[in-house]
Amino acid sequence: xxxxxxxxxxxxxxxxxxxxxxxLRDHGIELTxxxxxxxxxxxxxxxxxxxxxxxxxxxxxxxxxxxxxGRCRSLIVAGCLGQRYKQELLDELPxxxxxxxxxxxxxxxxxxxETLKGHRVVIAGEDDTLYDAKTPRIxxxxxxxxYVKIAEGCDNRCAFCAIPQxxxxxxxxKIEDICAEVEQLTENGVREVVFIAQDSTNYGRDIYxxxxxxxxxxxxxxVPKLKxxxxxxxxxxFFTDELIDVYATEPKVCKYVDLPLQHAHNSVxxxxxxxxxxxxMITLIKKLRERIPGVTxxxxxxxxFPGETDAQYQTLRNFLIEQRLDKVGVFTYSREEDTAAYNxxxxxxxxxxxxxxxxxxxxxxxxxxEVNQSFEGKVIEVLVEGRDEEQPNIAxxxxxxxxxxxxxxxxxxxDSTSKPGDVIKVRVLQGFTYDVVGEPVKE
Numbered sequence: 001x002x003x004x005x006x007x008x009x010x011x012x013x014x015x016x017x018x019x020x021x022x023x024l025r026d027h028g029i030e031l032t033x034x035x036x037x038x039x040x041x042x043x044x045x046x047x048x049x050x051x052x053x054x055x056x057x058x059x060x061x062x063x064x065x066x067x068x069x070g071r072c073r074s075l076i077v078a079g080c081l082g083q084r085y086k087q088e089l090l091d092e093l094p095x096x097x098x099x100x101x102x103x104x105x106x107x108x109x110x111x112x113x114e115t116l117k118g119h120r121v122v123i124a125g126e127d128d129t130l131y132d133a134k135t136p137r138i139x140x141x142x143x144x145x146x147y148v149k150i151a152e153g154c155d156n157r158c159a160f161c162a163i164p165q166x167x168x169x170x171x172x173x174k175i176e177d178i179c180a181e182v183e184q185l186t187e188n189g190v191r192e193v194v195f196i197a198q199d200s201t202n203y204g205r206d207i208y209x210x211x212x213x214x215x216x217x218x219x220x221x222x223v224p225k226l227k228x229x230x231x232x233x234x235x236x237x238f239f240t241d242e243l244i245d246v247y248a249t250e251p252k253v254c255k256y257v258d259l260p261l262q263h264a265h266n267s268v269x270x271x272x273x274x275x276x277x278x279x280x281m282i283t284l285i286k287k288l289r290e291r292i293p294g295v296t297x298x299x300x301x302x303x304x305f306p307g308e309t310d311a312q313y314q315t316l317r318n319f320l321i322e323q324r325l326d327k328v329g330v331f332t333y334s335r336e337e338d339t340a341a342y343n344x345x346x347x348x349x350x351x352x353x354x355x356x357x358x359x360x361x362x363x364x365x366x367x368x369x370e371v372n373q374s375f376e377g378k379v380i381e382v383l384v385e386g387r388d389e390e391q392p393n394i395a396x397x398x399x400x401x402x403x404x405x406x407x408x409x410x411x412x413x414x415d416s417t418s419k420p421g422d423v424i425k426v427r428v429l430q431g432f433t434y435d436v437v438g439e440p441v442k443e
Contacts, residue, residue: 002030002071003112004038006063007140008056009046011147011196011232011405013079014140015131017044020078020108022136027109031138035063036070040112042100045081047166049334056081057093064095074115076100078108080166086124098122102167103129130173133181142385144191144421145404150178150216151197156235158262159273159340160302160333163198170199172207175216179223186225191421192383193220194404195231201238211238214246221252227423228383230254230403236261236276236284248292254400255292259284261299264319265312268305273340278319285323296401298327303360304353305333306344313356320363326371327407328364332357375401375428382410384422392416399426 003024007017020042021031032038041063045056056079066072076098082089083101090099097115100108101124114121130152131137139146153168154161182193195216197203204212213231220229229252236259247253263269264278288295301316320328332353335342380399388394388411395415402408410426413435418424427435 001028001040002032002038003040003042004032004035005042005044006035006059007044008059009044009048009052009080011194012149012152012198013044013046015137015147015149015196016079016102016105018137018139019131019135020044020105021138021140023106023108024112025138026136029112035066035072038066039071040074040076040115041066041072042076042078042108044079045077047080047084048161048163049331049336051334053081060093060096067095074098074112076108076111076115078105078111082122083124083166084162086122090120090122096120099124101125105129105131128168128171130171132173132177133184139185141404142420143189144383144385145194146185146190146192147194147196148178148181148185149173149197150195150200150213151203154198155202156199157273157340159271159344160305160336162336162339165338167198170202170206172204172212174207175204175212175219178216179220182220182226182229183223186223189421191225191227191423192404193226193229195229197233199233199235200231201234201236201240201243205238211240211243213238214240214243217243217246217250217253221250226252228252228254228400230256230400232258232403232406233260234258236281239284239288244288244291247288247295255295256400256403257288257292257295257297258403259297259299262302263305263316264301265308265315268308268312268316271307271341271344272302272305278315281319282323285325296326298329298403298407299325300329300331301360302331302333303356304348306341306348307346308333308348317360317363320360320367324367324371325364326401327368328360329406330357330360330364373430376430377428379425379427381423382412382426384412384415384418384424385409385420397424 007014043060046052074097077096078100082099097120098111099122100111104123107123151172153170154164155170266277382397382399384395384397386396393416395412395418396409411433
């Protein structure tokens with residue numbers, strides 16, 4: 001019996017996929033990358049915004065073709081789309097044999113067994129699950145990098161976001177359990193661990209009654225074979241002075257701060273149900289730069305939120321020009337049912353959203369180029385990920401300034417010997433081109 005898997009959406013979804021892969025393997029099911037060879041096909045879907053939902057449905061329908069042209073006897077729709085729409089999805093997608101919600105990854109074999117008996121089932125409910133260090137998992141990332149989910153769910157109620165409805169309330173894993181998982185990963189060759197959650201700086205408040213990300217980082221850096229730990233999705237509200245000190249003083253903690261700010265005009269932020277003000281953002285950014293030498297700050301912003309005026313957009317534009325963030329992602333607002341923003345007045349036209357999107361990306365492109373130029377001549381460490389296929393003396397990799405799958409790669413000239421997973425010292429030449437200045441960094 002063979003199973004094929006397609007994972008869509010974010011890195012948090014990918015971890016769920018890896019856990020389901022582990023469950024299947026432990027039950028004797030062989031895994032295949034060829035959908036034509038699979039008896040069972042599973043699509044782990046995303047439902048964050050409309051385009052993600054459309055991609056998920058298209059992928060499911062494409063996989064359904066293998067019921068005719070391949071060996072597929074069971075097509076399972078897992079993840080966020082299944083959790084959000086449940087029975088409705090089963091009713092409207094006759095191609096699907098089972099719907100598996102986000103919290104039901106541990107019941108993947110139940111879905112497989114039921115569908116192979118000819119039953120169509122929905123396995124989704126209230127999501128209160130958490131995996132732990134003992135949960136079976138097959139990593140799909142490169143050997144040297146792994147994602148570790150430190151918490152699940154979200155207690156924020158941002159007006160544009162349906163994640164709390166999909167993923168449930170915020171719930172943290174214990175520090176000891178996370179450190180045990182990191183130790184297992186590094187014993188198997190992982191050098192870089194990426195902590196992820198819907199709201200990472202909220203970590204620990206539900207189980208320790210205080211923000212505990214700083215404490216978690218101080219403990220995880222004690223894992224001997226760990227080289228880097230990077231944390232994504234750090235909301236500003238709980239980015240404490242203690243956490244800043246950890247970033248500034250712990251060499252294994254990547255000086256890479258991912259702050260999803262979303263906007264910079266206070267009225268828009270209030271309409272978005274965001275707790276921060278522009279003044280608080282500016283204060284935090286200033287503090288990060290003063291206390292963490294060489295810090296890279298990344299953020300994401302939404303243009304076209306309902307009611308966003310030209311003047312409010314200009315405030316956001318000016319904010320980027322003045323704050324000069326290292327890396328920025330821009331998204332056009334996506335109108336999602338069952339969110340507070342769905343029925344708001346003054347929805348912005350797609351044409352205006354696209355104009356603002358391209359304008360803001362153009363502004364940030366120039367800023368990022370200038371920031372990169374400011375690093376020229378500096379010596380930093382790079383995690384090697386591979387080699388340029390056309391030029392064997394050029395390696396590719398990432399420094400602490402680039403998160404996996406988010407920020408691209410750097411090119412290392414004059415390197416014909418390093419292997420994926422090696423960490424080497426390089427000098428920044430220009431933009432994303434570096435040259436080697438020494439031997440691989442030892443443990």
